Amino acid sequence: DTGVSQDPRHKITKRGQNVTFRCDPISEHNRLYWYRQTLGQGPEFLTYFQNEAQLEKSRLLSDRFSAERPKGSFSTLEIQRTEQGDSAMYLCASSLDLGYTEAFFGQGTRLTVV
């Protein structure tokens, strides 16, 4: 399977702990996106990379959130000092850099902060 892969699928953590998620995009895709989805809502944009450059960050991405894509391949999303409001599905997507084109999503990481 050469789709977008996310790890872990589920994460339960205590409030105040740090968590890190990983995303492996489709290999030839140079754009990588992170979204967050809460119950009853559509995915909300967090940030995106073109190769290793982080081109845009949402105001939703507080200073507790950081994302990296060090070699333009996989990406990590870290949340420091987690809060209960961080509980959500974190989705990663990738796409080609061909102007208007669809993004392909991974299965997501479900974060629960207790």
Place this chain on the structure above:
Amino acid sequence: DQQVKQNSPSLSVQEGRISILNCDYTNSMFDYFLWYKKYPAEGPTFLISISSIKDKNEDGRFTVFLNKSAKHLSLHIVPSQPGDSAVYFCAALYNQGGKLIFGQGTELSVKP
């Protein structure tokens, strides 16, 4: 502010009938629109898209219509099948890519 809106949280149709899912947007800069389907515990899957220079795009049982003057698009599924039961998201983007702006989703239930 919600730039892409799906005002119907749910829709129920009989198998074989037409399903019509609606989406409204406010940002006139959007020039490309996509529909995604999402099953529980899975990521969204791309379904069909349309450029703002067109008013219709068709792919098998799925047709998307765009009315730019009304800032409205719709997804038609004909005939509907039980396997189409899922949450459908409308999404928009502009300026040749970058972030997708999603609606809240409509949960479609197709009953046998």
